[in-house]
Structure formats: C-alpha cells, structure tokens
Amino acid sequence: MMEIKLPNILPEIFQMILRYIYCGKLSLKECDTLDIVKILIAASELSPHELIPHLQFFLIENKVDWMIQNFSLIYKPSFENESFLELRKFCIKLISKEPEKIFDSPDFTSISEKSLISIIQNDNVQMSIVQIWEYALKWGIAQIPNFH
Structure with missing residues (x-):
C-alpha cells in the first residue's frame, strides 16, 4: 500500500480530479465557483494540464461577477502560476x-x-493618483488590527 500526501488539495477536490482522469468528465455547472478555483490550482499540481485552459475559460465566460467580488482569490494564483x-x-x-x-x-x-x-x-490603470492613494490608505488602515 502506498500513501500519497497532498496537503494543499482537499479530498473532495482530489476526488473530482480523479473522476476527470478516469471518466473524462467534470460537470462545472454543478460546482461551487470556489471549488472550480481549487480544482484549477490542484490541476496545476497534479498534472492533468489539459484541464487548466478549460477551467480558466469556464471561469472567464461564466463567473465574471464572482471573480470580481472575490478578486483576491483569482489575482494571486493567476500571477503565481505560469499556466x-x-x-x-x-x-x-x-x-x-x-x-x-x-x-x-x-x-x-x-x-x-x-x-x-x-x-x-500598473501604468494602464484608468484612475487618478488621488483615487489610488485613497484606496491604498483604505487598504493600509484595514491591515491594522482593532483600528477604528
């Protein structure tokens, strides 16, 4: 018996990827959007690389509003992973x-x-420097615990 440790991948996400590997099917319309992001990240670790473009296009075509509201969950991995x-x-x-x-x-x-x-x-941001500073200050204040 062999033990495989995948600490960054939840068992249910691993099960979805295994189902894809063995059956060639992954029903994304029934998945929670956060789970799709987790599947994407897991696919980059587990190597079914043909799944990666499919998941990205599905998110871009079907989950734009969610990605905007949860931008930090998309932005960071998109710049950390070349695929x-x-x-x-x-x-x-x-x-x-x-x-x-x-x-x-x-x-x-x-x-x-x-x-x-x-x-x-980003030099292409269409926003005044004053607005950018206001948002940067908002972000900075939020980083201070118990600041009111």
Whole structure:
C-alpha cells in the first residue's frame, strides 16, 4: 500500500480530479465557483494540464461577477502560476479598464501587499493618483488590527 500526501488539495477536490482522469468528465455547472478555483490550482499540481485552459475559460465566460467580488482569490494564483495565463490576462484587463471594480470589491482589503503594489504600479490603470492613494490608505488602515 502506498500513501500519497497532498496537503494543499482537499479530498473532495482530489476526488473530482480523479473522476476527470478516469471518466473524462467534470460537470462545472454543478460546482461551487470556489471549488472550480481549487480544482484549477490542484490541476496545476497534479498534472492533468489539459484541464487548466478549460477551467480558466469556464471561469472567464461564466463567473465574471464572482471573480470580481472575490478578486483576491483569482489575482494571486493567476500571477503565481505560469499556466494560468488566461486568468492573468483577465485580471490585467479588469485592473486597467475597470479598477473601481477591484477597489470597491468586498475582499479588496484582503489582497496581499504584493498584489496591491502590482495593481498600483500598473501604468494602464484608468484612475487618478488621488483615487489610488485613497484606496491604498483604505487598504493600509484595514491591515491594522482593532483600528477604528
């Protein structure tokens, strides 16, 4: 008997990928959007790489509103994993054309410092420097525990 440890992959996500590997089917319409993101990340670790473009296009074509509201869950992995190029393009386009959607999203203050810096440094962001500073301050204040 062999034991495989995959600490970053939940058993139910692993089961979905195994079903895909053995049956060639993955019903995304029935999946929770967060689970689709988890499947995408797990696929990059487990190697069914043909699944990665399919998942990215499904998210971009069907889950835009969710991705905007949960931008930090998409933005960070899209820049950490070279195979998530389509998600990265989506994020860059959204940041450039509609930055207020990111800055006004409910999870804006939970993005990492590195992510915030890369957003701010994007020369194509269509927003005034004053607005960018206001959002940067909002983010900074949110990082201070018990600050009122």
